[in-house]
Amino acid sequence: MIEINNLKKCYGERTVLDIPSLTINDGEMLAVAGANGSGKTTLLKILGGIIKTSEGSFVVPEKILYMPQNSYAFHGDLIKNILIGGADRSRAFEMLDKLELTHLAKKKAKSLSGGELQRLSLCRVLSKSCDLLLLDEPTSACDATGAELVIKVVTEYKEKTGCTVIISTHSPLLAMNASERLIILNSGKIDADGSPEETLAHPGSQWAKSFVAGWKI
Ligand SMILES: Nc1ncnc2c1ncn2[C@@H]1O[C@H](COP(=O)(O)OP(=O)(O)O)[C@@H](O)[C@H]1O
Ligand SMILES: [Mg+2]
CATH class of the missing domain: 3.40.50.300 (P-loop containing nucleotide triphosphate hydrolases)
Known part of the structure; x- marks a missing residue:
């Protein structure tokens, strides 16, 4: 279970997040x-x-995976880009297949379109548990x-x-x-x-x- 209590995030005088309670x-x-x-x-x-x-507390599970808003590519092909995150090779191929990127597996990740890059970013995350x-x-x-x-x-x-x-x-x-x-x-x-x-x-x-x-x- 995730529990948030009186959580606040402030930048200077500005409060950008204020969640008294959320489960x-x-x-x-x-x-x-x-x-x-x-x-x-x-x-x-x-x-x-x-x-x-800035204030407050929260409880989260131990194993967390996070996909950032802005997708990024490392040098190298798509496989390398997934394995760099520590994923298992067979899971990486499975996810590439599910997200319909297998035909691009040997391409340079930096050459992908925005939508392809976002799916690669998701592969990187979902190849792990x-x-x-x-x-x-x-x-x-x-x-x-x-x-x-x-x-x-x-x-x-x-x-x-x-x-x-x-x-x-x-x-x-x-x-x-x-x-x-x-x-x-x-x-x-x-x-x-x-x-x-x-x-x-x-x-x-x-x-x-x-x-x-x-x-x-
Ligand atoms: N490092 C930072 N310094 C100052 N203000 C920030 C910083 N990061 C985020 N903010 C501000 O916090 C507010 C919430 O941002 P964000 O969580 O990225 O919004 P959203 O994801 O909903 O678009 C925005 O007004 C943003 O400008
Ligand atoms: Mg955002």
């Missing part, structure tokens, strides 16, 4: 939506141990087909491993169809929290209401 159950698939600058990346980075909180998977906007560079594939593979991974998944996203498809729970962040605070249906029906604030306007299940 996420084991095996839950949670989407975090919200405008640019609402604190999604900050939340994921804190849970992933990449940055520190974890208790908590943190994905920061994993479909932002994907076309519609690519986004559907990413959602399918992440859902499969979650079902197979039973890990908890937290995904920050702007994608209504990911937030509404793939997730079991949807949180909406507004200036670092939680405006809505519930099943996608509940959040859509009761957005919690006028701001959240206009944010999800037009979203459908």
Whole structure:
């Protein structure tokens, strides 16, 4: 279980994240939506141990995998790019196959398109096992087909491993169809929290209401 208590992140005078209390159950698939600058990346980075909180505490499982918002490529081909993260070779090939990158396996990772690079970044993460998977906007560079594939593979991974998944996203498809729970962040605070249906029906604030306007299940 993930438990957050009175968590705050401040930069100078500015509080960019303020979560009094939040519990996420084991095996839950949670989407975090919200405008640019609402604190999604900050939340994921804190849970992933990449940055520190200013105040408060949180409890997370031991084995965590984190996919950053900005995908990157190391020198070398796609296989090298996955193995560099410490993955098992057969798992790396399996993930390349699932994410439809096998035909590019021997190409230089730096030559990939944005959408391909994002799927490679996901391969790097999903080739390993974890208790908590943190994905920061994993479909932002994907076309519609690519986004559907990413959602399918992440859902499969979650079902197979039973890990908890937290995904920050702007994608209504990911937030509404793939997730079991949807949180909406507004200036670092939680405006809505519930099943996608509940959040859509009761957005919690006028701001959240206009944010999800037009979203459908
Ligand atoms: N290192 C930093 N120094 C100062 N402000 C920061 C820093 N990192 C993030 N911020 C600010 O924190 C706010 C939340 O950022 P972020 O979590 O990246 O938002 P989101 O991922 O929802 O777009 C933004 O206003 C951003 O400018
Ligand atoms: Mg972000």
